[in-house]
Amino acid sequence: MTRIVVVGSINMDLVTQAPRFPDPGETLLGERFFTVPGGKGANQAVAAARLGAEVALVGALGDDDFGQRLHRALADEGIALDHLLTLRDAASGTASITVAQGENQIIVVPAANACVSPAQVERAQALIARADAVLVQLEIPLETVEATVRLCHRLGVPVILDPAPAQPLPAAWLRLARYVTPNQHELATLLGADPDEDFRVLMQRAPCPVVLTRGSEGAWYREQAAPIHQPGFRVAAVDSTGAGDTFNAALAVFLHEGLPQAVRKACAAAALSVGKLGAQAGMPDRSEVDALLARSID
DSSP states (O other): OOEEEEEOOOEEEEEEEOSSOOOTTOOOOOSEEEEEEEOHHHHHHHHHHHTTOEEEEEEEEESSHHHHHHHHHHHHTTOBOTTEEEETTSOOEEEEEEEETBEEEEEEEOGGGGGOOHHHHHHTHHHHHTOSEEEEOSSSOHHHHHHHHHHHHHHTOOEEEOOOSOOOOOHHHHHHOSEEOOOHHHHHHHHTOOTTSOHHHHHHHSSSOEEEEOGGGOEEEESSSSOEEEOOOOOOOSBOTTHHHHHHHHHHHTGGGOHHHHHHHHHHHHHHHTTSSSTTTTOOOHHHHHHHHHHOOO
16 A cells, blocks of 8 residues: 655635635625635645555644544544644634635635644654655745655655745755646746746756646646646536645655656546535545546547
């Protein structure tokens, strides 16, 4: 069984469904509101677990109602939580999400996620050393992201860096990652480049192998040669929240099959994930991914 460690955020998603996004200063009547577990770290852990991996999560929760609910939800997915901290003096992270016409807008309040530290990552060294791949994102402190990338590089464990939310990162960090998985905006931000520049040119300028997500268009990937396109899979989109997290998780789970196959399966998993409301609600299991691939021709 593939062993995945996720170092990342855990949030309670506060989701509002609306017919469209409001304009600045406008009050708009919504259609539905609900709360659902989320956070990029937790989402990637859940997606990897549903795809059949043995998953452990390094993160932090507040000692509040959201924290208790989030802990139960992660445990119910079979995720190992030995390195998950519960902090008495912090609230659990939240993400306020508006969903309209299959797209989303998100505001994240890190709270306990801001307390995930390099020391906590070091304490998980034995766990990380046994992993087949490690996933890390940018909803935790950057010093902790750096510690994770450097530790994985030192241990020889593949680390997949999801550079979201977008912000510039030192090239030295990027060179240590096995793969970086931005969208076009995130890649331009990473490199300090014009976001309207051809993304294939930006991919070749990056100091590390890049797997670039393109939503319904699929993904592009580059290791050493020119970027290669993996087309997406046609689905009826309901909510794209969590699609990128599903993609990253699947990439890690199937990486041992080789990058082309891992990207193809990641595109299929991400496509399936947008069929339901909520980041984790639509995340598929391996049989669903296999079924979509069996009936699809790129």
